[in-house]
Amino acid sequence: MSYIIIITIILFFLLVFLFITHFNNNEEKTYINNIDNAKEILSFISVKNYDNELINIINNTKISGIIINIDNLDIDTLSNIIKTIKRSINRKIFITLDQDYKSTYNIAYHQKFKVYPSYIGERESEEYAYKIAYQRALKLKSLGINMILSPICNTYCNEKSHLKENIFTNDKILASRLIYQTVKAQKDAGIITALKYFPKYYDDELYIDEKIDNVESVLDNRETFLAGIKANADIIVMSHIKNTDKCRDFLINNMKFKGIIMTDYINDNKNIIGYGINVFSYNYYRNKNIKNMIKNNLKETDLEVCSKVLNLMKKL
Structure with a gap:
């Protein structure tokens, strides 16, 4: 008799859990569907200048975040810029620094x-x-940064590349251990982590016109990316390549990545993806109506990815 009661209680709580999960998922999808221009959620912008136009973009769109790439920026100026941004907007956004933007x-x-x-x-x-x-x-984090595009998981690059000093080592076993510890440390400190560059780094080229038939054949080092994924990295930055769908499928199905995919800096319409965060470079979106640009070039809204982005934003 007691056995039946225990089973009944377990089934009851299981049904309650399934109901709550189903309700929350439907509620979240309804929320996303009711947002005007939900496509904007899957958008970041690179910031080269701080001015009123930046504040207007943040306040008049639903873009999720900014990557600060302002030249000759010192720590005090950065702190003041972030404070001003936070005072001027009425919502949470991702405020990001890029590891290899010196x-x-x-x-x-x-x-x-x-x-x-x-x-x-x-x-x-x-x-x-x-x-x-x-x-x-x-x-x-004390300055107001909540995301960093780091660490770099690649182990190969041109000897003259600016990336050389930002790569741990070409020893994939050692690099994997250092990457794991770096991701873990950043997450322990409360910083969102984006790994770079999948499947490999292409030296300083904005767009790689390469058709990839086999992702494994061009993948820099499987072990290093797996180390970052194992450490629960939130995002992976994908290089500009043709057939990015294959890389996405490989990440999800082969490497079991459950996070969010992000583009490298976009300077061309053909680099825009529908299944992750698009990072629009300053040179691409300046002097344009960014709302119309996103609306006209991002054909579909991936509700699952939107949900992941919104859930990550709740942690800010």
């Missing part, structure tokens, strides 16, 4: 701690990698 990433990392990822790689210490990433993330 003039902003230097602010709370290279200048403060005098280290580059390549130097961390030379130290070959997981504890040191965690320490530096955690200190940096706490400093950035």
